Amino acid sequence: QVQLVESGGGLVQPGGSLRLSCAASTSIFSMYRMGWYRQAPGKQRELVAAITSGNSTTYTDSVKGRFTISRDNAKNTVHLQMNSLQPEDTAIYYCNARLYGLGRPDYWGQGTQVTVSS
Numbered sequence: 557q558v559q560l561v562e563s564g565g566g567l568v569q570p571g572g573s574l575r576l577s578c579a580a581s582t583s584i585f586s587m588y589r590m591g592w593y594r595q596a597p598g599k600q601r602e603l604v605a606a607i608t609s610g611n612s613t614t615y616t617d618s619v620k621g622r623f624t625i626s627r628d629n630a631k632n633t634v635h636l637q638m639n640s641l642q643p644e645d646t647a648i649y650y651c652n653a654r655l656y657g658l659g660r661p662d663y664w665g666q667g668t669q670v671t672v673s674s
Contacts, residue, residue: 565668
């Protein structure tokens with residue numbers, strides 16, 4: 557089992573920034589596709605950003621230009637830099653890890669709360 561631990565969440569004012577981090581416990585971290593998902597109360601969990609083993613990235617439309625996902629394979633970590641935060645970004649943010657392959661399981665962290673409010 558892959559262990560994932562998120563950190564960096566908190567309370568921030570609109571227009572502010574936060575940097576989320578996810579530490580992974582696996583000997584083959586560089587092989588994983590890593591992602592950040594979020595879930596707000598009463599809403600479905602959605603993909604926010606993802607980064608492949610080849611450093612290809614994807615973002616949901618609502619965060620393009622504001623969020624940046626990155627990975628540090630030497631430290632087994634993935635980060636989400638969140639700028640120009642808005643109240644609608646308020647959610648629990650989850651780290652995700654998955655190897656390519658049919659039937660491979662998703663691994664999830666415990667989540668970290670991000671609240672954007674005045």
